[in-house]
Amino acid sequence: MPDFDASEALLEQVKQARENATPLRIQGGNTKAFLGREVAGEILDTRAHCGIVSYDPTELVISVRAGTPLSELFAALDAAGQMLPCEPPSFGEGATVGGMIAAGLSGPRRPWSGSVRDFVLGTRVISGLGTHLRFGGEVMKNVAGYDLSRLMVGSYGCLGVLTEVSLKVLPKPRQCLSISLDIDCAHALANLAQWGQQPLPISAASHDGQRLYLRLEGGEGSVTAAHQRLGGEPLDSGYWADLNEQRLDFFNEGLPLWRLSLPNNLGPLDLPGEQLIDWGGAQRWLKSAADNIQSRALELGGHATCFSHGVSETPFQPLAPALLRYHRQLKAQLDPQGLFNPGRMYAEF
Numbered sequence: 001m002p003d004f005d006a007s008e009a010l011l012e013q014v015k016q017a018r019e020n021a022t023p024l025r026i027q028g029g030n031t032k033a034f035l036g037r038e039v040a041g042e043i044l045d046t047r048a049h050c051g052i053v054s055y056d057p058t059e060l061v062i063s064v065r066a067g068t069p070l071s072e073l074f075a076a077l078d079a080a081g082q083m084l085p086c087e088p089p090s091f092g093e094g095a096t097v098g099g100m101i102a103a104g105l106s107g108p109r110r111p112w113s114g115s116v117r118d119f120v121l122g123t124r125v126i127s128g129l130g131t132h133l134r135f136g137g138e139v140m141k142n143v144a145g146y147d148l149s150r151l152m153v154g155s156y157g158c159l160g161v162l163t164e165v166s167l168k169v170l171p172k173p174r175q176c177l178s179i180s181l182d183i184d185c186a187h188a189l190a191n192l193a194q195w196g197q198q199p200l201p202i203s204a205a206s207h208d209g210q211r212l213y214l215r216l217e218g219g220e221g222s223v224t225a226a227h228q229r230l231g232g233e234p235l236d237s238g239y240w241a242d243l244n245e246q247r248l249d250f251f252n253e254g255l256p257l258w259r260l261s262l263p264n265n266l267g268p269l270d271l272p273g274e275q276l277i278d279w280g281g282a283q284r285w286l287k288s289a290a291d292n293i294q295s296r297a298l299e300l301g302g303h304a305t306c307f308s309h310g311v312s313e314t315p316f317q318p319l320a321p322a323l324l325r326y327h328r329q330l331k332a333q334l335d336p337q338g339l340f341n342p343g344r345m346y347a348e349f
Contacts, residue, residue, distance in 0.1 A: 003051025005065070007124075007132060007163050013044055014161060014339070015130045023342050026157035028067055029094030032103045034309035036156055036316065036344045046098050049163060052076055061121065063166040066098030073097055082169045085113035089244045098162045104154030107244040108204035108215065111264065111279045113170075117153040124164035125152060128335030132163070151330070157341040158349065159334045173203075173217035175224075178239060179232035181212045185268045185277065188212040192280045193265060200226050204240055205280035208250065215240060243278065250276045255287040256311040262302035271296060294318065316345055324348060 017024050023041030027033070046067040053063040057080040064073055070090050077083055087107025088100045101123075106115045122136030136149035152162055183191070188207045195202060201218035213235060216223045242248050251257065255273060262269075264282035269275065273288025286293065286304075294317050297304035303317035319327060324346070331338070331349045338349065 003053075003065075004048060005051075006049035006067070007126075010044065010046065010049060010161055010163060011126055011130070011132055014126050014128070017042065017044075017339050018128070018130050018337060021337060022339070024161075024339050026098075026102075026161055026341055028096030028099045029069070029092060030099075031090060031092030031095045032099055032105075035103060035305075035307065037313075037347070039341050039344045041339075041342065044161060046161070046163075047094075047096060050096075053164060055080075057082060060169050060171075061166060062169055063122075063164060064097050065164050066096065066101070066162045068097045069093075070095040070097060070100055077169055078172075081172055083172050084119060084167060085109055085170050086116050086119055087240075087244055088116055089246070091245060097165060101153055101162055101165055102155060102157050108206065108240050108278060111282055112203050115153075117150045119168045120149050120153055120165060121168055122166040123149040123152050123162060125159075126161040126163060128160065128337055128339050133160075136166070156344045158331060158345055160340060175216075175218060175220045175222075176237060177216045177223050177227055178204075178235035178237045179214050179216070179227060179230065180235045181214070181230070181232040182210075183212045185209060189267050189277070189281050196264075196280065200230075202226075202280075205278075206239075206243055207277040208248075209275065213239060248276075250274070250285065250287070255289050256306060256308040258286040258288060258293050259305045259307055260284040260286055260293075260297050260300075260302060261304075262297065262300050266300060269300070314346070319346065 024044045025039045025041040026044045026046065028046045048067060049065050050067040051065050052068065053065060055062040055076060062077070071093065087109050089105055089107055100116065101120070104116050122134065124132065124134050126132050152159060185207055192205055201216050201222045202214055203217040204215035206213045214230065214232065216226050261283055264280055266281060269284065271286055271288065272290040273286050276285040278285060294304045297317065305317065306312040306315040328349050
């Protein structure tokens with residue numbers, strides 16, 4: 001795909017929206033449109049603004065425009081033997097880098113390597129004031145504006161139009177082995193809590209109600225030694241991509257799908273519906289028609305997000321009054337007219 005800098009066209013569209021008080025619905029590949037509330041507005045499509053701006057594998061940093069397909073980013077990294085360790089899901093062939101940042105979703109390796117936010121070094125953003133701003137930089141030591149860059153992660157386009165992002169990347173592990181063990185949920189979670197305190201090269205852990213699935217990554221010696229210690233049967237490594245992209249049978253259409261982010265020291269949960277454990281217990285996927293999932297998640301010390309479009313008026317966990325006030329103040333600073341994706345996350349902004 002050819003590189004193209006369309007930032008001036010995007011900036012002009014934002015300026016026109018400011019003059020006409022026209023809400024904007026920001027989208028790239030639109031593969032994550034099912035997340036959040038409905039947004040009414042003129043479409044601002046980022047896909048024309050694409051291409052890798054700079055990439056030096058020796059520096060472990062890549063800068064890329066927001067409309068660039070995720071597949072192009074992954075291919076460039078793969079060719080250099082590197083990766084984005086947080087494993088962001090695509091949910092479709094058209095997924096873009098901007099959508100990855102806006103949604104802030106991470107894959108099975110997240111508890112061991114970090115989230116999307118942890119790998120963002122800097123961003124360029126068009127604000128609701130019609131200015132093209134640069135936050136952060138391209139090195140880990142650059143702290144100026146760092147928090148503002150990271151605030152773009154998981155903001156679902158409500159704070160500005162992301163045009164470019166600089167990301168820290170890492171070499172791929174030398175050895176990777178996936179295994180499955182015949183162990184029930186309670187014992188699996190207890191073992192994971194114990195293994196987490198030991199130097200085992202675990203980089204993914206899931207339980208489907210019957211079996212525990214593990215991924216071991218690192219040097220050949222450490223992976224082999226861990227396999228000998230843990231046992232288990234070899235597993236097709238494609239399992240993790242199918243889990244990440246929600247292609248497992250569990251995710252087939254049916255009951256509403258909820259993502260629960262919870263403390264990882266919780267044992268099996270008595271919740272209505274069918275569960276799939278991810279992130280070693282810190283993430284639980286739940287298929288349930290119950291209407292109190294978010295309140296139950298709050299009681300358990302976490303939060304819940306509805307991944308089924310149109311099921312809930314509040315697909316994201318409702319905010320406490322103080323936190324809602326901070327969100328609205330931040331929105332007012334970066335997008336005072338409320339142009340960008342109004343109501344996508346919460347009706348209040």
